Amino acid sequence: MTIKRLFNLAIGSLLFCSLAIFGPGQKRVDGVTADSVLAELKAGNAHHIAHRYQHPHETATRQRELVSVQHPHAEVLSCADSRVPPELIFDQGLGDLFIVRVAGNVVSDIELGSLEYGAEHLHVALLVVMGHQHCGAVTAAIEGGEAAGHIGALIDLLRPAVEKTRGLPGDPVENAVKVNVEMVVKQLRTSTPVLAELVSHGKLKVVGAVYSLETGRVTWLPDTP
Numbered sequence: 124m125t126i127k128r129l130f131n132l133a134i135g136s137l138l139f140c141s142l143a144i145f146g147p148g149q150k151r152v153d154g155v156t157a158d159s160v161l162a163e164l165k166a167g168n169a170h171h172i173a174h175r176y177q178h179p180h181e182t183a184t185r186q187r188e189l190v191s192v193q194h195p196h197a198e199v200l201s202c203a204d205s206r207v208p209p210e211l212i213f214d215q216g217l218g219d220l221f222i223v224r225v226a227g228n229v230v231s232d233i234e235l236g237s238l239e240y241g242a243e244h245l246h247v248a249l250l251v252v253m254g255h256q257h258c259g260a261v262t263a264a265i266e267g268g269e270a271a272g273h274i275g276a277l278i279d280l281l282r283p284a285v286e287k288t289r290g291l292p293g294d295p296v297e298n299a300v301k302v303n304v305e306m307v308v309k310q311l312r313t314s315t316p317v318l319a320e321l322v323s324h325g326k327l328k329v330v331g332a333v334y335s336l337e338t339g340r341v342t343w344l345p346d347t348p
């Protein structure tokens with residue numbers, strides 16, 4: 124066996140071990156913090172409000188770079204509603220956001236597992252829970268009645284926010300959307316064993332937001348700096 128062959132074998136083994144230990148896409152990006160990501164999302168939302176998009180990270184080069192690795196910088200839990208696409212709302216591109224979309228932006232174990240993966244294995248620093256104006260799922264939960272098919276399971280998860288806001292002044296859907304976001308934020312921050320641990324060590328920040336269909340503006344909930 125030649126020296127060159129031995130060298131190639133050694134390099135190959137090293138690469139294999141690195142992948143086995145860290146897996147693709149599990150490298151932390153230096154200098155990225157929850158606050159820097161939040162500032163970037165706010166800037167992207169300003170582009171959306173003004174309809175002056177920068178369309179970052181949409182090139183063929185970017186696509187090729189992401190074939191075997193990903194470093195998303197934020198997780199977003201948002202509604203499945205077709206009018207609420209996070210990449211457009213925050214003017215982000217390929218590989219930027221790790222997104223879980225489900226009607227009513229609720230959390231069951233399935234959504235939680237995805238969010239845990241993003242936070243723990245992809246080292247995402249910021250998790251945004253985003254509700255929206257005129258949410259059909261929340262409206263259905265408020266109206267009550269018989270839900271067809273599997274929709275009832277979804278409505279059950281929204282019911283606590285509906286009950287908590289029943290009888291309050293103002294628009295009942297807007298109230299329940301906001302409180303649902305607040306409750307899901309709290310649920311995620313205190314979710315053991317993964318997310319609560321990351322939050323307590325300052326490795327993950329969970330923030331709440333509500334999107335306006337009319338203006339395109341994302342309003343960040345009060346405890347968000």
Ligand SMILES: [Zn+2]
Nearest residue numbers: 202204258259
């Ligand atoms: Zn919705």
